[in-house]
Amino acid sequence: MNQNPVIQAIQARRSIRGYESRQISPEERQALIEAALAAPTGGNRQAWFFAVCQNKALLDEISLEVKNSILKKPSAKVGEDYSVHFHAPTVVFIAAPAEDKVRGALLDAGIAAENIVIAAQGLGLGNILLGMPREAFNSARGAEFEKRLGFPEGYEFKVAVAVGYGSVTKEKTQAGPNKYAVIE
Numbered sequence: 001m002n003q004n005p006v007i008q009a010i011q012a013r014r015s016i017r018g019y020e021s022r023q024i025s026p027e028e029r030q031a032l033i034e035a036a037l038a039a040p041t042g043g044n045r046q047a048w049f050f051a052v053c054q055n056k057a058l059l060d061e062i063s064l065e066v067k068n069s070i071l072k073k074p075s076a077k078v079g080e081d082y083s084v085h086f087h088a089p090t091v092v093f094i095a096a097p098a099e100d101k102v103r104g105a106l107l108d109a110g111i112a113a114e115n116i117v118i119a120a121q122g123l124g125l126g127n128i129l130l131g132m133p134r135e136a137f138n139s140a141r142g143a144e145f146e147k148r149l150g151f152p153e154g155y156e157f158k159v160a161v162a163v164g165y166g167s168v169t170k171e172k173t174q175a176g177p178n179k180y181a182v183i184e
């Protein structure tokens with residue numbers, strides 16, 4: 001196995017779906033923020049915003065809204081203990097302008113998200129990328145959540161990263177066949 005610590009963090013990463021309640025440290029939180037801000041953006045536009053939420057009440061409200069939206073779908077099943085962020089104590093909500101306003105903003109948001117993920121992995125923290133919170137932002141309470149998270153005017157939810165001390169482990173996902181070619 002490659003001994004390079006960055007390669008090792010990339011290879012060790014898993015989507016962790018269970019967390020301890022203890023919070024990450026302020027230093028760890030700051031390292032995640034700086035990792036996000038170090039991400040490249042097309043034309044250096046930096047058209048992103050990172051709402052680093054450690055407010056459990058707000059996280060629970062967002063999660064409940066997602067749960068309610070899932071339950072509206074026929075045959076939907078969600079457990080009593082459902083948490084869209086798997087009870088992680090820190091969730092970074094990444095917002096950016098709509099794609100028809102800033103083309104490439106979604107890609108920039110995704111790149112920053114992966115920076116946060118790999119930084120968290122490097123710090124030994126569990127993490128998972130989340131698209132499902134979108135349901136809460138698309139709900140009747142979406143504008144309220146955007147405001148409480150401080151999204152700039154015209155910015156919308158793109159993706160989130162949940163971070164904390166993982167309470168579960170996960171097997172490595174295997175890449176499918178025919179996913180790359182080497183052309184010499």
Ligand SMILES: Cc1cc2nc3c(=O)[nH]c(=O)nc-3n(C[C@H](O)[C@H](O)[C@H](O)COP(=O)(O)O)c2cc1C
Nearest residue numbers: 013014015016128129130131132133159170172173
């Ligand atoms: C853009 C994106 C959104 C995702 N959203 C969710 C989500 O809302 N909930 C979830 O449980 N997993 C989510 N995942 C995690 C994927 O399910 C996971 O990456 C995939 O199953 C591979 O597993 P691994 O990350 O452990 O390798 C998301 C991943 C990506 C890249």
